[in-house]
Amino acid sequence: MNRATFTRTSIFLISGLLIVFLASIFIGRYPAPPWLPPRLLVEDQLARQLVLNLRLPRLITALLLGMTLSASGSVLQMVFRNPLVEPGFLGVSQGAAFGAAVSILWLNRHPLVIELSATFFGLLALALSYFLSNRIRYGGWVLRLILSGVAVSALFSAGVGILKYIADPLTELPELTFWLLGGLYSVTWRDLVFVLPFALAGLFTAYLMRWRVNLLSLNDDTAFSLGASLTRERIILLTVTISATAALTAISGVIGWVGLIIPHISRRLFGASAEKSIPAAMLLGGGFTIIADDLARTMLAGEIPLGILTSAIGAGLFIYLMISIGIKVRRDG
Amino acid sequence: MDNILALEQVYFRYGEDDPKVLSDLSLDIPGSKVTAILGPNGTGKTTLLHILLGLLKPYNGEVRIAGKPHREYSKRTLSQTIGLVPQFESIPFNFSVFEYVLLGRSPYLKPFQLPGEEDILITEDALVSAGISHLSQKAVTEISGGERQLVHISRVLAQQTRILLLDEPTAHLDLENQNRILTLLKGMANKGVTAVLTTHDPNAAIFAADHFVLMNKGKIAAQGEINQVITPENLTEIYRTPIRVEKTNGFTMVVMDKNQ
Numbered sequence: 261m262n263r264a265t266f267t268r269t270s271i272f273l274i275s276g277l278l279i280v281f282l283a284s285i286f287i288g289r290y291p292a293p294p295w296l297p298p299r300l301l302v303e304d305q306l307a308r309q310l311v312l313n314l315r316l317p318r319l320i321t322a323l324l325l326g327m328t329l330s331a332s333g334s335v336l337q338m339v340f341r342n343p344l345v346e347p348g349f350l351g352v353s354q355g356a357a358f359g360a361a362v363s364i365l366w367l368n369r370h371p372l373v374i375e376l377s378a379t380f381f382g383l384l385a386l387a388l389s390y391f392l393s394n395r396i397r398y399g400g401w402v403l404r405l406i407l408s409g410v411a412v413s414a415l416f417s418a419g420v421g422i423l424k425y426i427a428d429p430l431t432e433l434p435e436l437t438f439w440l441l442g443g444l445y446s447v448t449w450r451d452l453v454f455v456l457p458f459a460l461a462g463l464f465t466a467y468l469m470r471w472r473v474n475l476l477s478l479n480d481d482t483a484f485s486l487g488a489s490l491t492r493e494r495i496i497l498l499t500v501t502i503s504a505t506a507a508l509t510a511i512s513g514v515i516g517w518v519g520l521i522i523p524h525i526s527r528r529l530f531g532a533s534a535e536k537s538i539p540a541a542m543l544l545g546g547g548f549t550i551i552a553d554d555l556a557r558t559m560l561a562g563e564i565p566l567g568i569l570t571s572a573i574g575a576g577l578f579i580y581l582m583i584s585i586g587i588k589v590r591r592d593g
Numbered sequence: 594m595d596n597i598l599a600l601e602q603v604y605f606r607y608g609e610d611d612p613k614v615l616s617d618l619s620l621d622i623p624g625s626k627v628t629a630i631l632g633p634n635g636t637g638k639t640t641l642l643h644i645l646l647g648l649l650k651p652y653n654g655e656v657r658i659a660g661k662p663h664r665e666y667s668k669r670t671l672s673q674t675i676g677l678v679p680q681f682e683s684i685p686f687n688f689s690v691f692e693y694v695l696l697g698r699s700p701y702l703k704p705f706q707l708p709g710e711e712d713i714l715i716t717e718d719a720l721v722s723a724g725i726s727h728l729s730q731k732a733v734t735e736i737s738g739g740e741r742q743l744v745h746i747s748r749v750l751a752q753q754t755r756i757l758l759l760d761e762p763t764a765h766l767d768l769e770n771q772n773r774i775l776t777l778l779k780g781m782a783n784k785g786v787t788a789v790l791t792t793h794d795p796n797a798a799i800f801a802a803d804h805f806v807l808m809n810k811g812k813i814a815a816q817g818e819i820n821q822v823i824t825p826e827n828l829t830e831i832y833r834t835p836i837r838v839e840k841t842n843g844f845t846m847v848v849m850d851k852n853q
Contacts, residue, residue, distance in 0.1 A: 338686065341683075341685050342685065343686065468704075468705045471705075471706070471708075474688075474696055475699055477684075478684070479679055479681070479682050479683065481646070481648055481677060481679045482677060482682055484648045485675065485677035485752075487668055487671075487672030487700040527686065531687070531689060531692060532687045532688045533688060533692040535707060
């Protein structure tokens, strides 16, 4: 796809995202599902309050969450040269949930403290997965990294389980249970304000460094010969994208599959080069998550946890892509 | 200054306790020529290329490019000076040939910069030079081994470096593709580019090179012109198998000697 075509497609995608965003302001169960008539915004004080204080922060968070998960997924897949990784697969999401739980139980419930703790444990989980995969003695790089990620994820989710067990069932447990399901129903403007800097830093860095991401997806010796500072550029990219993911996980809970499936779809549509596939993945991921959240809050009388919906849709799409057009994983390396 | 690349008493090992991979290696590589580094598998040829590239640092000795020590080059200048075609390059994503070759322009881009019109023109030229402009929009994962090697070479051509390092560029290729690649390298040398290739196949080296380096067990066994290096004695000793060197109509050919 050449640049002119891509620019046109981007404008189309941005407009689509804008329409989804604006429409989502009116989608919901007040006053009756599935739709709030726009005139009520003028007439009904409660409707106005609801849109301003509940739906808007929630929508913006869904947008940032989808964009961030997709950007991190793209970056992780290319930096690890492995099309099958996403933040959840490398233990980052479970690590972040564990960090958030530790903070709720023992540290502090201030959003910033929860986010920092989530970020710390998210990065720790990534580092553990990485080092473990280098120590495994069999299998190719793709398999080793997936295995390590599964083990580290299990470790942290066991940790979360223990924390749940010792948590106070009346005060702490409900808040903890929320991490495992994932959802945006409790998001406030205050949460959003604390997440925003992390999310924007991650998104901007991934966007600005997208050409470098291409280089990092090559063999080490080739990337070096093309002027890449391998260690430094990898650390910068991983730190900012994982921090963004972990900070958002601290307010949304574990939202799986978006970071795996959206980068695949984006590369399928716009080609492998991160120059186009990263910005496109951000737009697609933002739209996907907003739509999933719309469904989460309108389909049933009670809210469906967002993480369950994204997993169901994501895994379904993944299976479809695998059997219909094939997701190529090279066995070497 | 004739020798564009020079190594002086270079020693290298991968870890403190590991055995030496290269020891007391001194080497002069002439500019605007094709130099072939020959030797059996596992003799340190790839390590030597990585040292010339600057990816590995010798624990003793010095590498000089155009008379200046390696450490005096910035990363950016270095990547504008030396290009590499590695022996194995796995590309796990479906880049198009064009997108992949365009990556060769990276040394000229600032950290957040994207390639511009000029980079696109240079990339198109590189594809034409390698004779693969018809593959431009194909995915790199979907072309043949020979085509893929030409794609890698196009990428270093787009990089526009004065020095090309190629690790076993003709391994696993049929004769037609070997011929294409080696002829392309000879053409580059005529235009002033210095090409250094490793190979375990003496005949490929003879076909393409002007200067020969014979390596054995991390040391230089011989270096110089064809008559000094490609001798039955040298090759028999290093490949540990009886070898004859035949000359007919001005062509030199290396064959295994069945009669011994």
